[in-house]
Amino acid sequence: MTSLCCKVGTLNLRNPIIMASGTFAFGAPYAKLYPLDSLGGISTKGLTVEPRTGNRGTRLIETASGLMNSIGLENPGLSHFLQFELDRMCQYDTAIIVNLGGGSLEEYEKGASMLQQAAATRAAEGKRGIDMVELNISCPNVKQGGMQFGLHTEKAREAVRIVRRITDLPLMIKLSPNAYDLTGMAAMCEEEGADAISLVNTFLAMSVDLKSRRSSFQQTYAGLSGPAIKPIALRMVHQVCRSTSLPVVGMGGITTAQDVLEFIMVGASAVQIGTGNFMNPRTGASLAGEVTQLMKKERIESLEEIRGVI
Amino acid sequence: MTSLCCKVGTLNLRNPIIMASGTFAFGAPYAKLYPLDSLGGISTKGLTVEPRTGNRGTRLIETASGLMNSIGLENPGLSHFLQFELDRMCQYDTAIIVNLGGGSLEEYEKGASMLQQAAATRAAEGKRGIDMVELNISCPNVKQGGMQFGLHTEKAREAVRIVRRITDLPLMIKLSPNAYDLTGMAAMCEEEGADAISLVNTFLAMSVDLKSRRSSFQQTYAGLSGPAIKPIALRMVHQVCRSTSLPVVGMGGITTAQDVLEFIMVGASAVQIGTGNFMNPRTGASLAGEVTQLMKKERIESLEEIRGVI
Amino acid sequence: MQAVVVNNEPLMEGIYRLTLEGRHGGKAGQFYMLRCWDSFPLLSRPISIHDLSEDSITFLYRVHGGGTELLSKLLPGNSLTLEGPYGNGFPSPQGRTALVGGGMGIAPLLLAAKEMPEADVYLGYSGEAFAESSFRSIRSSGGLTIISGGTILDSLEPHRYDTIMTCGPVPMMEELARRCAGSGASLYVSVEKRMACGIGACNGCAVETPSGIKKACVDGPVFPVEEVNFHDLALL
Amino acid sequence: MQAVVVNNEPLMEGIYRLTLEGRHGGKAGQFYMLRCWDSFPLLSRPISIHDLSEDSITFLYRVHGGGTELLSKLLPGNSLTLEGPYGNGFPSPQGRTALVGGGMGIAPLLLAAKEMPEADVYLGYSGEAFAESSFRSIRSSGGLTIISGGTILDSLEPHRYDTIMTCGPVPMMEELARRCAGSGASLYVSVEKRMACGIGACNGCAVETPSGIKKACVDGPVFPVEEVNFHDLALL
Numbered sequence A, B: 001m002t003s004l005c006c007k008v009g010t011l012n013l014r015n016p017i018i019m020a021s022g023t024f025a026f027g028a029p030y031a032k033l034y035p036l037d038s039l040g041g042i043s044t045k046g047l048t049v050e051p052r053t054g055n056r057g058t059r060l061i062e063t064a065s066g067l068m069n070s071i072g073l074e075n076p077g078l079s080h081f082l083q084f085e086l087d088r089m090c091q092y093d094t095a096i097i098v099n100l101g102g103g104s105l106e107e108y109e110k111g112a113s114m115l116q117q118a119a120a121t122r123a124a125e126g127k128r129g130i131d132m133v134e135l136n137i138s139c140p141n142v143k144q145g146g147m148q149f150g151l152h153t154e155k156a157r158e159a160v161r162i163v164r165r166i167t168d169l170p171l172m173i174k175l176s177p178n179a180y181d182l183t184g185m186a187a188m189c190e191e192e193g194a195d196a197i198s199l200v201n202t203f204l205a206m207s208v209d210l211k212s213r214r215s216s217f218q219q220t221y222a223g224l225s226g227p228a229i230k231p232i233a234l235r236m237v238h239q240v241c242r243s244t245s246l247p248v249v250g251m252g253g254i255t256t257a258q259d260v261l262e263f264i265m266v267g268a269s270a271v272q273i274g275t276g277n278f279m280n281p282r283t284g285a286s287l288a289g290e291v292t293q294l295m296k297k298e299r300i301e302s303l304e305e306i307r308g309v310i
Numbered sequence C, D: 001m002q003a004v005v006v007n008n009e010p011l012m013e014g015i016y017r018l019t020l021e022g023r024h025g026g027k028a029g030q031f032y033m034l035r036c037w038d039s040f041p042l043l044s045r046p047i048s049i050h051d052l053s054e055d056s057i058t059f060l061y062r063v064h065g066g067g068t069e070l071l072s073k074l075l076p077g078n079s080l081t082l083e084g085p086y087g088n089g090f091p092s093p094q095g096r097t098a099l100v101g102g103g104m105g106i107a108p109l110l111l112a113a114k115e116m117p118e119a120d121v122y123l124g125y126s127g128e129a130f131a132e133s134s135f136r137s138i139r140s141s142g143g144l145t146i147i148s149g150g151t152i153l154d155s156l157e158p159h160r161y162d163t164i165m166t167c168g169p170v171p172m173m174e175e176l177a178r179r180c181a182g183s184g185a186s187l188y189v190s191v192e193k194r195m196a197c198g199i200g201a202c203n204g205c206a207v208e209t210p211s212g213i214k215k216a217c218v219d220g221p222v223f224p225v226e227e228v229n230f231h232d233l234a235l236l
């Protein structure tokens, strides 16, 4: 029997397929297309303490095999999420990972304590809660989006430390591919007691509108995702896996079962699918099955067998 | 009259289209397809003091809108080039840029003095010579390929300084997109008296061969080029142009006239075409004309008019 | 979902009518995300329902860039992928109703005209008319105004209507909004935004409204004019 | 260079014969870089010349991945881009000559068999034979051995030949090399390497030889067996 079970730290997943933050909302749009119980997990849209309206102007540009986005962390805010969205998410039998964004240490601190409190309250009520927090220190699309944390290890350390102090929920740090020193970041996460690392967030990129002679995006730069970045993301996940003993959740351009196994082979504990959901909204319904099939074909019995073989 | 004339430092170019190192050999293969006089310039395959045989095993892998290569600086060596190739190149009425690779300070030093000497001898003989040296501190594909120079500003400084001391030929430094601190690199080049900067070289990337459960490449990582990387390269060129007063030659995934103008708009003095030559070997024959057409359509009279408008 | 092409006929240079087999859901003003390629280009393309029957669905589209170019190459018997119907669609008509289309914006109005047999239809084309015969066949007894090579707005008297629904170029819709202001007619505008998911998951299709950011793909593409910021719309 | 498709017929599951209009250059063992797409996939595909006439060129190919899949969709009248002919091609035959093809490796041998009317032809197929009728029609009076579902090598006595030229799977060619060793026959091997440029500009198609690194695209694809490192070839 081919098994897809896997763990990210203490978190057990049905399979390694997690839906990436910002591409899956809180699950509801996709729940209309297929049962979300087939997923390993869902990472929510990045949430901040206060609601945010996001960026103005063009938010999406397609590139060769890539997608640039400048959403700018539009989200309904943590209170709204905790009050209205979390219960609905808890109906899906899949791991719930709350992606926490922010622009300042205070905001991260506040957000983390809101999550910690909500989890405690729910536990007391005997309700399912938050399976993991994914700390996003790498959103490139807002001035106060955490990107400045994501570039510098010591700046990031402050954010990780403060959140770690506040919550005992499993904590995963989402790294930016734009970081000056990626393996230094990973080492820092380990030192600061994080439970896992996820990468990559989007690559800082640019698109020009020839007619107006301006950037296509009001924030000048935007984040690049999708198959275009896969080879770079895979290299980064490999580098980070070899430099840390923390479990790593890999992502960047994954769209096929082959992609999933490649990330596992370079050492990822699980993977996330972002832009792939836009190419085929039913990716989550079929990918785990396709991974099983491919494993059978390649005579791979379990993910452990191949994890980190390269 | 739409003009494509441009300058990179003191070097005058007929048009901004330069063929990128490693994708154009020494021109001869393409000279069979079209007259190379239509080009702004040619950057030679990366040359080292001694001939190199390059890497074993798979050297090319196609990715989504990208190309990974692990050539490993295969080249006939500088002496061979100076003796046999340079005269032939000089028949083409286009700027000749010699791409100088190396693995150690000594090698860069030796290479630079060979070029300096050859240029002097040729000048004495009244022969055309080397219009510019492009110092490649960024080849990701060989252990001793200069990549370690390309990552760290202070390591790179040593290479730039030594080469600058030895040659008074126009000197362009080719930067790696994998550098820890790209704008720091650019500042260093300016401080050390370089005449220009070119970027990007290829992105460090990875591809997995599922069957053998190994990297597709014997050197584990390889370099990614082509349209996939264009949005990131464009952003990097923009960042560097805004941080330095040196002229910048931009590249990374350029295949169309629109791409060329985008790089000029973010501040590039000229551009290079690499992988585009593989998609259409006659790119060099038509691109300058297409740029002129597009400029007419967009009512752009000269490149100066739009250079760095963003 | 996969569907087989019955027909993909050019109506004029760069304008195609694509008919697919099968019974598909939807109402006027809703759209489907179409793709007939594997992974390049990345995203599916939002296209409005032009017509629906018991056993077919029809789209009317202009070749704009790479994606619609690939659509235009489809041959009868080929299959393509469609997801939908998405979006809110046009509201039920209240009182005397006009449908005003400009250029490609006429696409969603054929089904609307069928669903609202009482509505007057105004079609404006900057050049030659296309697909107008489909409209003629369902408005054979009148209620159809067509202008080619001019503006349709001069033919329309907003105060004669309670409800006006429009789809077309932003400047045309903006001008219509100006003319409707104070006329008593409620104007509904169908907007276009770049879309990645089409289902409310990516926040890519944000529309600025006085009541906050909305999503063109689920809250729209049809909005009451009060919610529409034409300046924001002009930036696609 | 653009050329128009005359025919693109499936010979069996996944094997196609593509004929293009026009007079094209080349000799047996040379190849063209083909593409019938704009920018995706990135690279053109190297395909050997299968046949040539005054007014057409023919390729024989197997659908392997995305690129050849797109080729297989070409219809008569469509056009595609080809650059070539590239590579060295097979050498002139010296003395008694055999052409030995395995599987898809038979592709370049049809033109070779035409150019070398005296040469014996051996074709081996792991499954059902394809394109063998083309060979039969030019070797109606003998000199043709075909084995389906077995190895062709057992039918061949290397010592009977002065020159043997082969194209096929690496293990087959390697076994043939073993059998030729000491037989007195000179063996020429057509190799496959990934290619970006096809014209000697990228150094991507390196072949390790005792006399240094050579390029499959300009120094090959045909090499004397002494130059070939089968271990290196097995790593595509």
Ligand SMILES: Cc1cc2nc3c(=O)[nH]c(=O)nc-3n(C[C@H](O)[C@H](O)[C@H](O)COP(=O)(O)OP(=O)(O)OC[C@H]3O[C@@H](n4cnc5c(N)ncnc54)[C@H](O)[C@@H]3O)c2cc1C
Binding pocket: A062, C031, C043, C044, C045, C046, C047, C048, C049, C060, C061, C062, C063, C064, C065, C066, C067, C068, C069, C104, C107, C108, C191, C192, C193, C194, C195, C221, C236
């Ligand atoms: C709700 C909705 C309904 C539509 N209905 C129709 C219709 O019935 N008929 C029709 O011809 N067109 C319609 N459009 C516009 C159509 O989606 C675009 O023309 C098409 O996406 C262009 O794709 P392309 O690859 O040809 O062009 P490209 O310019 O190459 O596309 C590049 C990217 O920009 C996006 N894009 C470009 N133009 C538009 C646009 N106007 N709206 C949204 N995204 C765009 C593309 O989807 C793609 O992601 C509709 C758009 C929306 C949002």
Ligand SMILES: Cc1cc2nc3c(=O)[nH]c(=O)nc-3n(C[C@H](O)[C@H](O)[C@H](O)COP(=O)(O)OP(=O)(O)OC[C@H]3O[C@@H](n4cnc5c(N)ncnc54)[C@H](O)[C@@H]3O)c2cc1C
Binding pocket: B062, D031, D043, D044, D045, D046, D047, D048, D049, D060, D061, D062, D063, D064, D065, D066, D067, D068, D069, D104, D107, D108, D191, D192, D193, D194, D195, D221, D236
């Ligand atoms: C000189 C030469 C002549 C050839 N002649 C023929 C022929 O006549 N008929 C035929 O069916 N095939 C021939 N091939 C093989 C053919 O080029 C490949 O099958 C084809 O490139 C696969 O492309 P794809 O997109 O279908 O496969 P994919 O696997 O998707 O291709 C991925 C990448 O790998 C490269 N690649 C994959 N397999 C090969 C291969 N065997 N050789 C070189 N590159 C490869 C592709 O070009 C592409 O860049 C020849 C190869 C060479 C080098």
Ligand SMILES: Cc1cc2nc3c(=O)[nH]c(=O)nc-3n(C[C@H](O)[C@H](O)[C@H](O)COP(=O)(O)O)c2cc1C
Binding pocket: A020, A021, A022, A023, A045, A046, A047, A067, A069, A071, A073, A099, A136, A139, A174, A200, A201, A202, A224, A225, A226, A227, A229, A251, A252, A253, A254, A272, A273, A274, A275, A276, C202, C204
């Ligand atoms: C439209 C969009 C919105 C995103 N929003 C977020 C976000 O809110 N928080 C976050 O951590 N990452 C966000 N991301 C990044 C993705 O989660 C993921 O890291 C990235 O897209 C790379 O994966 P992919 O190539 O599979 O898309 C977003 C990506 C996209 C395309």
Ligand SMILES: Cc1cc2nc3c(=O)[nH]c(=O)nc-3n(C[C@H](O)[C@H](O)[C@H](O)COP(=O)(O)O)c2cc1C
Binding pocket: B020, B021, B022, B023, B045, B046, B047, B067, B069, B071, B073, B099, B136, B139, B174, B200, B201, B202, B224, B225, B226, B227, B229, B251, B252, B253, B254, B272, B273, B274, B275, B276, D202, D204
């Ligand atoms: C096959 C190949 C070989 C290359 N060899 C060199 C080299 O020898 N020296 C160098 O500076 N850059 C080399 N490059 C990098 C290119 O010059 C260029 O920087 C890079 O490919 C990005 O541009 P592109 O996307 O237009 O290809 C090579 C690139 C390719 C694809």
Ligand code: FES
Binding pocket: C194, C195, C196, C197, C198, C199, C200, C201, C202, C203, C204, C205, C206, C215, C216, C217, C218
């Ligand atoms: S297109 Fe994704 S939210 Fe509307």
Ligand code: FES
Binding pocket: D194, D195, D196, D197, D198, D199, D200, D201, D202, D203, D204, D205, D206, D215, D216, D217, D218
């Ligand atoms: S394919 Fe480029 S050198 Fe042979």
